[in-house]
Amino acid sequence: MTISNQSRVLLSANELTCIREERILFDGLSFNINAGDIVQIEGPNGAGKTSLLRIIAGLSRPYAGEVEYLGEDITRCRDEFNHDLLYLGHLAGVKSELTAEENLNFNLRISGYDDFDTTELLAKVNLAGFEEALAGHLSAGQHRRTALARLQHSNCKIWILDEPFTAIDKKGVEELEQLFIQHAESGGCVILTTHQDMSIISDDILRKITLDYRFV
Amino acid sequence: MKRGISYTAAFMTLLQRDLRIAVRHRGDIFNPLLFFILVVTLFPLGIGPEPQVLTRVAPGIIWVAALLASMLSLERLFKADYNDGTLEQMLLSPQPLSLLVLAKVLAHWILTGVPLILVAPLLAVLLHLDGNSYGALMATLALGTPILSLLGAIGVALTVGLRKGGVLLSLLILPLYIPVLIFATSAIDAAGLNLAYDGQLAILAAMLVGSLILAPFAIGASLRVSTN
Amino acid sequence: MWKWLHSYADPERAYKLSGTLLPWFSVLAILLVGTGSIWGLLFAPTDYQQGDSYRIIFIHVPAASMSMAAYMGMATASFIGLVWQIKSADWAAAAIAPIGAVITFIALLTGAAWGKPMWGTWWVWDARLTSELVLLFLYLGVISLYASFEDKVLAARAAGILAIVGVINIPIIKYSVDWWSSLHQPSTIKITEKSTMSTDMLYPLLINIVGFGVMIGAITLVRYRTEILARNGMRPWVRELATAEEAK
Numbered sequence: 001m002t003i004s005n006q007s008r009v010l011l012s013a014n015e016l017t018c019i020r021e022e023r024i025l026f027d028g029l030s031f032n033i034n035a036g037d038i039v040q041i042e043g044p045n046g047a048g049k050t051s052l053l054r055i056i057a058g059l060s061r062p063y064a065g066e067v068e069y070l071g072e073d074i075t076r077c078r079d080e081f082n083h084d085l086l087y088l089g090h091l092a093g094v095k096s097e098l099t100a101e102e103n104l105n106f107n108l109r110i111s112g113y114d115d116f117d118t119t120e121l122l123a124k125v126n127l128a129g130f131e132e133a134l135a136g137h138l139s140a141g142q143h144r145r146t147a148l149a150r151l152q153h154s155n156c157k158i159w160i161l162d163e164p165f166t167a168i169d170k171k172g173v174e175e176l177e178q179l180f181i182q183h184a185e186s187g188g189c190v191i192l193t194t195h196q197d198m199s200i201i202s203d204d205i206l207r208k209i210t211l212d213y214r215f216v
Numbered sequence: 217m218k219r220g221i222s223y224t225a226a227f228m229t230l231l232q233r234d235l236r237i238a239v240r241h242r243g244d245i246f247n248p249l250l251f252f253i254l255v256v257t258l259f260p261l262g263i264g265p266e267p268q269v270l271t272r273v274a275p276g277i278i279w280v281a282a283l284l285a286s287m288l289s290l291e292r293l294f295k296a297d298y299n300d301g302t303l304e305q306m307l308l309s310p311q312p313l314s315l316l317v318l319a320k321v322l323a324h325w326i327l328t329g330v331p332l333i334l335v336a337p338l339l340a341v342l343l344h345l346d347g348n349s350y351g352a353l354m355a356t357l358a359l360g361t362p363i364l365s366l367l368g369a370i371g372v373a374l375t376v377g378l379r380k381g382g383v384l385l386s387l388l389i390l391p392l393y394i395p396v397l398i399f400a401t402s403a404i405d406a407a408g409l410n411l412a413y414d415g416q417l418a419i420l421a422a423m424l425v426g427s428l429i430l431a432p433f434a435i436g437a438s439l440r441v442s443t444n
Numbered sequence: 445m446w447k448w449l450h451s452y453a454d455p456e457r458a459y460k461l462s463g464t465l466l467p468w469f470s471v472l473a474i475l476l477v478g479t480g481s482i483w484g485l486l487f488a489p490t491d492y493q494q495g496d497s498y499r500i501i502f503i504h505v506p507a508a509s510m511s512m513a514a515y516m517g518m519a520t521a522s523f524i525g526l527v528w529q530i531k532s533a534d535w536a537a538a539a540i541a542p543i544g545a546v547i548t549f550i551a552l553l554t555g556a557a558w559g560k561p562m563w564g565t566w567w568v569w570d571a572r573l574t575s576e577l578v579l580l581f582l583y584l585g586v587i588s589l590y591a592s593f594e595d596k597v598l599a600a601r602a603a604g605i606l607a608i609v610g611v612i613n614i615p616i617i618k619y620s621v622d623w624w625s626s627l628h629q630p631s632t633i634k635i636t637e638k639s640t641m642s643t644d645m646l647y648p649l650l651i652n653i654v655g656f657g658v659m660i661g662a663i664t665l666v667r668y669r670t671e672i673l674a675r676n677g678m679r680p681w682v683r684e685l686a687t688a689e690e691a692k
Contacts, residue, residue: 110311112219
């Protein structure tokens with residue numbers, strides 16, 4: 001990571017409050033995320049990790065507070081922000097009626113790309129030979145990889161990934177970690193949640209934001 | 217890496233995807249159509265086979281059945297996308313949401329509205345619809361069913377995140393369907409009496425244009441609430 | 445103006461303000477509805493055509509006119525809530541909806557009751573009654589949508605979108621129903637020509653129309669205060685209020 005990248009604030013959260021079914025998940029949460037950061041949101045189940053990711057991605061509206069992208073409220077610059085955002089949630093966004101190739105093709109085109117080779121991208125996530133297989137027939141891990149193949153062809157600065165390692169084998173996790181580091185070094189940022197330990201991304205390059213479970 | 221996909225290309229990508237999925241899942245096309253035919257056949261059994269009576273009520277029956285069939289088929293419009301996460305990806309896409317929403321509604325109309333228009337003359341024969349009314353029937357269905365899809369999609373977008381949306385959906389959208397029903401059936405009635413019905417068609421056309429412009433925004437806003 | 449609105453967006457201030465307004469609205473509502481109803485039902489002259497059965501208009505007309513006004517109020521509150529993200533406005537919309545539905549139901553019921561002596565039947569597909577029926581459906585849609593969401597912040601946004609869609613559609617529905625009814629009933633019965641009403645009938649009617657408006661305002665305030673407390677149960681000021689109440 002270069003110093004000049006680090007100093008640039010990509011995203012900032014100001015006094016975020018999230019209330020779900022009358023329960024306060026977090027209150028007055030503020031932080032900055034800089035270019036070059038790999039940030040892990042951690043906390044016990046039910047602490048609001050997914051809720052926080054969805055708020056940062058602009059899918060959920062916080063009860064109070066706002067998220068700023070390059071200093072502007074994301075609800076006011078949604079087009080620019082979405083252009084620079086890659087979000088992968090719990091749900092992979094892969095349709096079981098379509099083949100792996102059709103899924104990847106659709107997901108990339110809907111994000112605006114039109115110069116890619118799906119065969120090559122699928123090969124990068126070890127899905128060579130499965131291009132024509134219906135996603136509904138793939139294993140859980142292959143299903144997930146179909147979604148993760150998007151990361152191989154992305155010029156979005158901000159990656160928000162909710163449990164990206166679910167159902168991925170050890171080697172696959174290592175490859176993803178390499179990819180995250182590469183992405184951070186080229187001036188992007190990665191915000192993720194995971195319950196798995198990462199082997200390559202060590203604690204000195206990983207930033208952590210911890211959410212506590214509240215009983216109120 | 218180029219990010220310059222045009223609006224038309226984005227629209228077509230989504231339209232093609234939905235059509236392709238529907239072709240692989242044919243039941244979704246045929247079931248609402250079957251429902252439409254069944255409802256219409258129930259009426260002569262319920263009110264008696266006298267041709268004069270049937271001629272009188274045919275426009276109303278066909279249109280009420282069309283409203284119900286459209287509502288029934290709409291229920292699945294966003295459900296699958298919501299359940300597998302593709303809806304989130306659409307909301308986060310750099311393309312304008314109303315454009316994507318419009319592509320989905322158009323795909324849905326091609327799959328359910330068009331077959332319904334095609335089968336309607338056959339049902340009109342069963343109901344002894346007045347010979348002069350066939351043109352009006354087709355014209356009102358062609359103008360009216362897209363309005364039903366657009367208005368209905370608002371209700372579907374509002375209830376897609378709810379576990380039991382079905383009955384609620386009918387309460388939300390059937391009142392909004394009333395004007396379409398009134399003007400469509402009266403155009404068919406007027407045609408049967410050899411009166412001019414272009415006024416009613418003009419109103420239906422105006423409603424279609426109005427809902428084409430406004431409904432996508434309401435659908436988009438509703439989807440943002442439902443996926444929150 | 446928006447600065448002013450935002451200062452009342454704070455739930456605690458909105459709660460206190462509505463508490464201050466409530467007694468005024470209540471007293472005024474009782475005075476107006478009391479005067480209007482007693483004058484109209486007991487002292488206004490008997491109609492030479494309809495006899496005493498016309499007196500139901502002193503309830504029917506105010507209820508019918510306020511049913512639409514309440515819907516507009518609800519939609520305006522929803523619009524403010526959606527566009528400026530002011531939650532106090534969302535709660536106001538949620539507070540008005542059931543009251544509007546009840547008022548609409550009263551208008552329908554009195555309309556039907558009036559129909560019996562007038563037309564000899566409880567229900568006639570008269571344009572006004574039909575529109576009122578559709579309005580009731582629109583209210584019920586908003587109410588059940590609001591009730592269907594567990595998370596009330598989302599519920600208010602969803603119901604708000606529906607209320608606004610409804611507002612755009614109300615004129616179209618009303619126009620289509622009027623047109624439909626004139627098509628099917630060439631000789632629609634003109635019930636009352638308001639302009640030819642004697643002032644002795646007009647004044648109690650006007651008083652009751654205003655009175656119904658204020659009454660809806662008063663009931664809305666009561667429901668609004670409850671809504672604020674229910675939605676802010678986890679806030680310290682509500683807890684303080686609750687402990688203070690208990691201590692009494």
